[in-house]
Amino acid sequence: MNRVFIDSENFQGVDYTEIPLPKGDYENCTFVNCTFSNSDLSAINFVACEFENCDLSMAIVDNTAFKEVVFDGCKLLGVRFDNCNSFLLSLKFSDCYLHLASFYKLKLKGIAFHRCSLQEVDFAQAELSNAVFNDCDLLNATFESTNLEKADLRTASNYVLDPELNRIKGAKFSMPAVVGLLSKYDIKIDL
Numbered sequence: 001m002n003r004v005f006i007d008s009e010n011f012q013g014v015d016y017t018e019i020p021l022p023k024g025d026y027e028n029c030t031f032v033n034c035t036f037s038n039s040d041l042s043a044i045n046f047v048a049c050e051f052e053n054c055d056l057s058m059a060i061v062d063n064t065a066f067k068e069v070v071f072d073g074c075k076l077l078g079v080r081f082d083n084c085n086s087f088l089l090s091l092k093f094s095d096c097y098l099h100l101a102s103f104y105k106l107k108l109k110g111i112a113f114h115r116c117s118l119q120e121v122d123f124a125q126a127e128l129s130n131a132v133f134n135d136c137d138l139l140n141a142t143f144e145s146t147n148l149e150k151a152d153l154r155t156a157s158n159y160v161l162d163p164e165l166n167r168i169k170g171a172k173f174s175m176p177a178v179v180g181l182l183s184k185y186d187i188k189i190d191l
Contacts, residue, residue, distance in 0.1 A: 006024065007027045009029050010029070011029065011034055014035070015035045016035060017037060021036070021039065021041065023043060026044065026046050026049055027048060027049070029046075033053050033054065034051070034055075035055045036054060036056045037058060037059065038057070038058045039056075039060070040060045042062040042063055045067070046065060046067065046069050047068065049068075049069050050070045051070070053073040054071075056071075056076045057075050057078060057079070058077065058079070061081065064084045065084070065089075066084060066085075066090070066091055067088045067089070069091055069092070071092070072094045074093075077098070077100055078100045078101060079102075080101070081102060082104040082105060089106065089107070092111070093112070093113045094114040095114070096113075096117070098117065099121070100121070101121050101122070103122060103126045104125060108126060108127060108131065109127055109130055110129075110132075113133050114134045115135045115136070116133075116137075117137045119138070119139040121138070121142070122142045125146065126146050126147070128147055128148050128151055129150055130149075130151065132151070132152045133151070133159075134155055136155075137157055137158055138153075138156055138158050144165055144166070145166065146167070148161070148171050149169045149170050150170040150171060151168075152172045153171060154172050154173060154174040155174070
């Protein structure tokens with residue numbers, strides 16, 4: 001199978017559930033209003049690409065490379081980022097829905113999530129030091145053996161994480177969401 005090399009192209013409104021995205025390398029490309037739901041994006045390399053208002057729900061990303069990739073206004077429900085190529089992995093998310101996505105064991109120092117819904121996302125054993133969760137909903141997100149040192153969760157909400165099971169030195173929290181650090185103790189706190 002021949003691999004393609006695509007540089008600096010804009011893809012608008014393409015439905016890749018009908019015709020799959022050709023395997024290859026995509027550099028400096030923009031995908032706008034494209035549909036990738038349930039698509040197989042395995043072994044594709046995305047470098048300095050941007051996805052705007054795309055649906056990547058349940059896309060298969062086995063050994064897919066995401067290097068300096070931005071997702072803006074995208075649906076990424078159930079995407080298993082933990083299966084992608086972790087070499088030079090660099091992601092940024094704004095206004096995205098990532099319910100049930102997985103970042104299990106990934107090294108994502110300094111990753112930024114802005115205004116994202118991260119409900120039931122798996123962050124177990126992930127390296128999230130210096131991560132930013134700006135105005136994010138973390139309802140039922142899993143944090144276990146997660147490194148959140150110096151992470152910024154001041155405007156995040158609905159998180160529950162155990163300080164005894166996660167590294168949180170230097171992390172930033174704010175009231176009232178910080179009570180999520182004490183939920184395992186089943187105590188009542190008046191704010």
